[in-house]
Amino acid sequence: MTSTAKSNHEFFLKADLGQYTGEWVAICANRVVAHGNDVKQVAEEAQRLCGSRKFLLAHIPSNETMIF
């Protein structure tokens, strides 16, 4: 994977994404470029905004979510 992809992951690890709980986010160039409940819409918006740059999709679980 590219260094761009790596930096998207590093941003994901460090960022406070609490405002997006329950949503999908798209991360590109060290910021959240799109978010929402529909992963397809979020991906399409990220493709439009990021152009040729890679973006990372992540689902942000609610604080109440405990995964067994």
Place this chain on the structure above:
Amino acid sequence: MTLSFKYRDVPRANETRAISPSIPIILSNGGTRFELIALVDSGADVSAIPRRTAELLGLNLAGELEKAFGIGGSVPAIQSSMTVEIGKPHERYVLRVPVKVVMNDQDFSPLLGRAGFFDEFIITFDSRQKKVVLKRR
């Protein structure tokens, strides 16, 4: 050669926190590919993704609807398969893995379960160092 990924520190209810072995992967199907964060789930027999993620990838959802069981009960699911790319610039692997597509409206991070994935790596969950390490068999 090994792949090492830091855990993500995540907030939970009542101002507690947990750490999560969430790693970046590329899911692809034909010419469609997206990078997503997936949860490495040693408790899952098989990988799982939500219906809308499967539709994003254009996975074949023509299979028979069946029940998949978890701690919270059963959910409707269809058996399919997807391609998982995992790696870093120095090391990268491409695997075809079976996946249960959960056909209700639940949304969740893709879960990387044992079938077809854990078979391919020796996986170490290092909670103290807050990292998950994958070594190719």
